[in-house]
Amino acid sequence: MADNVPRTRIRRRKTRTRRVLKIFMILGLISFVVLGTLVGYFFWKFTTVAADTQDSLDRGEKSEKREVAVDPQQDNISVLFLGVDDRDGELEGRTDAMILATFNKEDSSVKMTSIPRDSLVSIPGHGEDKITHAHAFGGTDLAVQTVEDMLDVPVDYYVKLNFEAFIEIINALNGIEVDVPFSFTEQDSEGNDNAIALEEGTQMLDGEEALAYARMRKQDPRGDIGRGDRQEEIVSALIERGASISSVHNYDDVLDSVGDHMSMNLTVGNLVSFHNYIGSVDNIDQLQLQGSDVYYDDIYYYQLDPAVTNEVSQELRNHLELDDNESAESP
Secondary structure, eight states: OTTHHHHHHHHHHHHHHHHHHHHHHHHHHHHHHHHHHHHHHHHHHHHHHHHHHBOOOTTOSSOTTOSSOOOTTTSOEEEEEEEEOOSSSSOOSOEEEEEEEEEETTTTEEEEEEOOTTBEEEETTTEEEETHHHHHHHHHHHHHHHHHHHHTSOOOEEEEEEHHHHHHHHHHTTOEEEEEOSOEEEOOTTOOTTOEEEOSEEEEEOHHHHHHHHHOOTTOTTHHHHHHHHHHHHHHHHHHHHTOGGGGGGHHHHHHHHHHHEEESOOHHHHHHGGGGGGGGGGOEEEOOOEEEEEETTEEEEEEOHHHHHHHHHHHHHHHTHHHHHHHHOO
């Protein structure tokens, strides 16, 4: 009998061990199914929204400044970000923000330049005017063509969103952190004067506050250049916030907003390929256009400095390795 006691205890331990293992296996299986379901749902929604927001350019998938179409998974590419002053969801009207970013595949680096909205440029078919009017005159295609002509670089892709998408995306990500250089007041998205008041210093901004931070110009001693820097700061903060693990649970809200208030010519495959640049969000090289304030017929314009514009153009071309490719192809 004494010999049977330890054997009985051993059997009981083995039975308990089997039960614990079964429980862990069941929990593991449930977790796997739930995780798979969530991933599957997210991927389905992501692809659905991406498909709904796709809007190709009339020119087709290739810029006239390219010999062949590019692929973000293999090539250096450029993306034009357009913020449209539109509250009706039609994505029409003037552009309140224009930021061109170039992506170098070899070193996963990013360069970004903000184009002042009042820049006096040549708009194809419309003569010299403020670059903000290009989109109002001819939509995305004309805005893209105007930027290409101005900087002598191809615009391969574009992303366009209105104020509502901007606000909702930032709110869905629980705000973004920026360093406000000085205190100021600005109107809100509904046009109410002095509705938004921001204090100097590093802080988290919600969607309405971030929009005011991006739009304010008259109280900035640096005018359009200061506003451009702030817009670039917001784009960088958005990319960094969006890549954060803590923001994953908000992606569903982000996608809902994107589907209603945004358009682009990027495919799902294109978007996925940008994950290689996540490590570069803290080191985005910001290139600054410079110029001076001028008035023609009592209308304000920002006259770009040709020498600085050429320097920025050449740096962007170098980043895209355009001149290197041309030299390599030359006989």
